[in-house]
Amino acid sequence: MLWGAALAAGAQAYRVYGSDSQAEATAIIASQKAVESFRTRSRNEINCLEITEMNFQGENQVLPILKFFLKGGPIGCFGMAARYAPLAYHEIDAALSEENFAVPSPPVSCTTMLAKKMGASKMHAVMAAGLAGGIGLCGGACGALGTAIWVQAMNRTEETAGLDFGASWIDKIIKGFVESSDYKFECSEIVGRKFESIHDHAEYICKGGCSNIIDTLAAQ
16 A cells, blocks of 8 residues: 555656656655555554564465455455545645755655666656655665566566566566665665655765665666
């Protein structure tokens, strides 16, 4: 839900501001608002594992999935999505209405930088901005990794009739990522902190922060 809200924020920012730094910054701010709105309705959690209380990883995935269905998990998730969609839309709309904030010089986000390196369109590059810093700088799962898989997926669905998320190309992207991130997935763990602001994040990227991860993912 959060990743989708972040991409929607980027799409709206592109529609209003085009493909400049203002659009990127607005997408990140909108994603921040969407994350906070989500937290207040999910026991302050943003990760699937904590929200569902289910671990879908490991060798035996049948048992936890069966338990999840028997507990009515999918119904709860669908209900959460239905309730969250209008709230996310409201937060995105509110962020787009804000005009009084300073915009840093590019590069503004690690995710847009990566999307551009991967040959994404201007719109898709801005859409990726909200994923920066683990979605709106919240320190969650690395947005660059999500961007790489998303851009690759779009490229592949243009060439094929469908998309197999068990495909080896995803494993290759993840393998390259964990090797370059010291086997850490959370942005805050990789960087060693959470970013305080868009300017903090932009300065970090400008000084070469996470350049090894970005270059590795761009080359996949």
